[in-house]
Amino acid sequence: MDKFAHLACDHMGSTENWKAAIGPKTEEKLLENIIKSGSLPVYPYVGGVFKVFNMKVYVDMNLREHTCTCKAWQMAGIPCEHACAAIRQMKQDVYEYVDSYFKLPMQELIYSGHFNSIPNHNMPIVDTDGCVRDAQGRLYPSLKPPCSKRPLGRPRHRRIESQFSSKRLIFCS
Numbered sequence: 001m002d003k004f005a006h007l008a009c010d011h012m013g014s015t016e017n018w019k020a021a022i023g024p025k026t027e028e029k030l031l032e033n034i035i036k037s038g039s040l041p042v043y044p045y046v047g048g049v050f051k052v053f054n055m056k057v058y059v060d061m062n063l064r065e066h067t068c069t070c071k072a073w074q075m076a077g078i079p080c081e082h083a084c085a086a087i088r089q090m091k092q093d094v095y096e097y098v099d100s101y102f103k104l105p106m107q108e109l110i111y112s113g114h115f116n117s118i119p120n121h122n123m124p125i126v127d128t129d130g131c132v133r134d135a136q137g138r139l140y141p142s143l144k145p146p147c148s149k150r151p152l153g154r155p156r157h158r159r160i161e162s163q164f165s166s167k168r169l170i171f172c173s
Contacts, residue, residue, distance in 0.1 A: 026098065047064075050089075121135065
């Protein structure tokens with residue numbers, strides 16, 4: 001079985017052990033953000049935008065567009081601590097704001113397909129001594145790069161002298 005197909009099968013099997021609607025690693029990151037959001041003050045603003053103060057600056061957070069000015073929510077797809085603070089103040093479930101590709105139905109859809117393995121009958125074989133053999137049994141030397149050591153001591157610098165180094169300074173009296 002192909003290595004990628006084996007990994008996909010393992011991942012699909014591991015989704016059966018999920019305790020929540022999202023995976024365990026995603027849930028761990030989300031819980032960290034929820035814990036960090038516990039002490040952040042949230043101030044409502046116009047149009048579903050919130051101002052969250054993170055003890056340094058105010059961060060603008062939009063629940064409708066799933067955006068935050070810290071950009072962590074957009075990049076990871078998991079609500080950042082600022083978003084968690086605003087969501088919890090609105091008395092809503094934080095898990096609903098996680099992007100859909102982290103949730104169980106999407107994971108099942110992604111890994112439900114059939115993976116065809118690529119035949120590898122012409123692939124070379126690497127021996128224990130590092131030599132490579134092809135399918136016909138021909139032997140090729142090791143393809144490891146040569147070992148190169150840095151010379152001892154500090155490297156010499158060839159400096160370009162300044163054009164003003166030989167000029168004499170003149171002071172006005």
